Amino acid sequence: MAPTSSTIHRFPQLPLLLLLLLLVSATALASRGHLSPTFYSSTCPDLRRTVRSAMAEAVRQNPRNAAFLLRLFFHDCFVNGCDGSIFLDSTPAFASEKFAIPNNNSARGFELIDAIKARVEAACPATVSCADVLALATQEGVDLLGGPTWTVELGRRDSRAAFQAAADEEIPLAFDDLKELVARFRAKGLSARDMTALSGAHTIGQAQCFTFATRVHEARNIDADFAARRRKNCPASGSDALAPLDSRTPYRFDNAFYRELVAKRGLLHSDQELFNGGSQDARVRRYSTDAAAFSRDFAAAMVKMGALRPSPGTKGEIRLKCNRIN
Template sequence: MMFYFSSSLAVVSILVAFLLHESNGQLNSTFYSNTCPNVSSIVSGVIQQALQSDPRIGASLIRLHFHDCFVNGCDASILLDNNGTIRSEKDAAPNTNSTRGFNVVDNIKTAVENSCPGVVSCADILAIAAEASVSLAGGPSWSVLLGRRDSRTANQAGANTSIPSPFEGLSSITSKFSAVGLNTNDLVALSGAHTFGRAQCRLFSNRLYNFNGTGNPDPTLNSTYLATLRQTCPQNGSGTALANLDPTTPDSFDSNYFSNLQNNQGLLQSDQELFSTTGSATIAIVNTFSSNRNCLLSKLRSVNDKYG
């Protein structure tokens, strides 16, 4: 229990650093203090209401924000629809039939506009929603840096090539994180956001029945966990059934993600490879984030030094 807050805070701190690193201009936490002082409470209120009928929405919103930030920075381009000049990022392979929560973002935008018309950018709404989603799920809160501008263009091709896939190997994912200025420690910490939310069977069913064309399951899967997942995702199923990313506390933002990897209970291939890739530096990082509070605090200091 003593490591819960620190592990969660490590994930959040690196997320904040990532969002700051990928944004243009000077951001600050008091950007709307005069023009829309209640914006954070408005956003949180709409999410709280949405959680009553959709326990997944918090994880969906933080994923939406991440997929936005990984392509050209945190500019809300993922919210843009197709038109004569735009090919929407919503239709990119990592997002189509996968990203969700757009209706809640619309509800938030309406509520904010009713209070502060023409003031708050959609990019900042996504950033505030990410923080509120973590906090409402039992994780720590933080001061959201604000002042982003909304993009008028989308980058569907960039979304197709830049966003990490759950089917990719560790070396490929590491390269994609490196391309946006994130190192191996950052990769492991940010992956810890999979401590809540769901994934469709189609994103991991290959691990259950025919991993890498072998006709056998992924050998890194815990056998008991494998049997449970096969019940949720039968071999000839539709692929759209949902499984918890964290089988222990699926709707809470905590540090169980890392201990799940140690028990071979990472749902996605991209998750489990952090711990099961022989010789990888990520193994020690997972162990550290799971158990060592002092190293976690040291990591927080290094992130602050790195990103300012």
């Protein structure tokens, strides 16, 4: 973009080259679409109230809905940034992330996002992306269960494709060890501290038996009574039976998850790896006794993860229906 004569006249003291650099920088910022908490302040002023109301109803009906959306947000952002790609059904052009190994028969909450998106569309047609609806709904769900709040940056666009292969390769698994976990998060620009704080999301939610069967039947770094209780409903061969990730306060967002780890009652191998004689032991111990420190770090890490962007050149849109492109 070339500087106009009015621009030059307004700033006669600036060299022409500097003006060119300023204008190019401004154009680049605009093209990248930087996120802002006030992105919809004029185009959809009641957005937050609409999402909050819908989430309040959903959590009253089933507290697990908050955990469903928190997991969807994590799995969406970890694959090509926070772009709503996890919602897309398969097409001849791409395979849905819903059927990736970390999501298949376990990711939940798609219908809830569809319902919230429908309310938002009724209030502000073709304005708010599914990715932003998920970001807002996730924050509201955590808050409604007693967890921390944070400033939700907005202005994301929805992907026009899904990335099943990337979901298979990049999303952390329940069987990962600490080294693998740190590497997966570092690849996304998230630190080990971010990783340990974000893992506190497991203070709500449940896991299927096949993800923890080996741990409760074979692991040594596990409380014996805890393992015995879990084995009652989880055969060594695995099953779809569910157990809470935090058996102390499964429907409250607090720091009890870390107290469970210190007591060797982490349900998943990947969770207990955070407190198993490794680099994160001190941080887990601190979070287990300092709820405020956990809340601060979790909120900061959620903002950081929510800023993960799609690859440069990725086409985006505001989807009218979250499960298909326009």
